Amino acid sequence: MTAVLFDFSGTLFRIESAESWLRATLDASGHTLPEPRLSETARALDAAGALPGGGVDPVELPADLAALWAVRDETAELHRAAYTGAARQVPLPDPGLYDALYERHMAPAAWSPYPDAAEVLRTLRERGIGVGVVSNIGWDLRPVFRAHGLDPYVDAYVLSYEHGVQKPDPRLFSVACGALDADPRQVVMVGDSKEADGGAAALGCRVHFVDHLPVTERPDALLPVLDLVG
Missing domain, CATH: 3.40.50.1000 (HAD superfamily/HAD-like)
Known part of the structure; x- marks a missing residue:
């Protein structure tokens, strides 16, 4: 060879765990969630397949995301749209957090x-x-x-x-x-x-x-x- x-x-x-990912993003943005809710939200994000590189397929993919998901790795724009779209299935305290989560997963520290x-x-x-x-x-x-x-x-x-x-x-x-x-x-x-x-x-x-x-x-x-x- x-x-x-x-x-x-x-x-x-x-990649870090979904809980670590969410916690780091919340800390960096100045937002907080009570501990039980933080853990529940992290599990929901995981189930949605929202953590890029997490190795978890979405439990249920919304119809409007299915076509996008199939080609998500072909361009930077498709990749961001697919994963932020998956994350948006889970309620977060600020709409800006969906893009912040995406940015966090690209950090070497993650x-x-x-x-x-x-x-x-x-x-x-x-x-x-x-x-x-x-x-x-x-x-x-x-x-x-x-x-x-x-x-x-x-x-x-x-x-x-x-x-x-x-x-x-x-x-x-x-x-x-x-x-x-x-x-x-x-x-x-x-x-x-x-x-x-x-x-x-x-x-x-x-x-x-x-x-x-x-x-x-x-x-x-x-x-x-x-x-x-x-």
């Missing part, structure tokens, strides 16, 4: 790398293996990698909103392989979604899946990738 492609959310990084992410990326770099990040997303995640010290180990970022194509469309993986000058048959795609990340198999990539779990519950799921590349 000459290169490894990684998904972002649920693979290399994990993300934590999995415990073994740095070791795996660093080792791949030391072995001369190309590393790419392929993500369905509507914003620039590079600042997250820089803030957490992982950017030096990434050779290419291929983000859906920058190309107007979202996984599992093989074209996005093809762009990544091209950026790394790698034959897809010598590439491993690592991700948490069989549906989205599994699209790389259409090009001949080997695909390795990890579970989308809190960082405290997944200390070493990325380490087997090092064995896959030899």
Whole structure:
């Protein structure tokens, strides 16, 4: 294998919990909710699928959001509209909080790398293996990698909103392989979604899946990738 492609959310990084997300947004905006209501509101936002990268599909998607949701990762505008639309299903004390929640999820402080992410990326770099990040997303995640010290180990970022194509469309993986000058048959795609990340198999990539779990519950799921590349 000459290169490894990684998904972002649920693979290399994990977003904060819905309650932490809501609490940080409320604190920054000067709003408050009583503790029981804050927890209830966070659970409702989670159920609505309003937390981008949270790994939770909406329990029930309103009809007027369904078409938008299906293509939400193709542009920055669609991404924001889909997730703020999902959040608006849940009452909040100020209408400005829906956009504030969206802004919060893009902050590096909202993300934590999995415990073994740095070791795996660093080792791949030391072995001369190309590393790419392929993500369905509507914003620039590079600042997250820089803030957490992982950017030096990434050779290419291929983000859906920058190309107007979202996984599992093989074209996005093809762009990544091209950026790394790698034959897809010598590439491993690592991700948490069989549906989205599994699209790389259409090009001949080997695909390795990890579970989308809190960082405290997944200390070493990325380490087997090092064995896959030899």
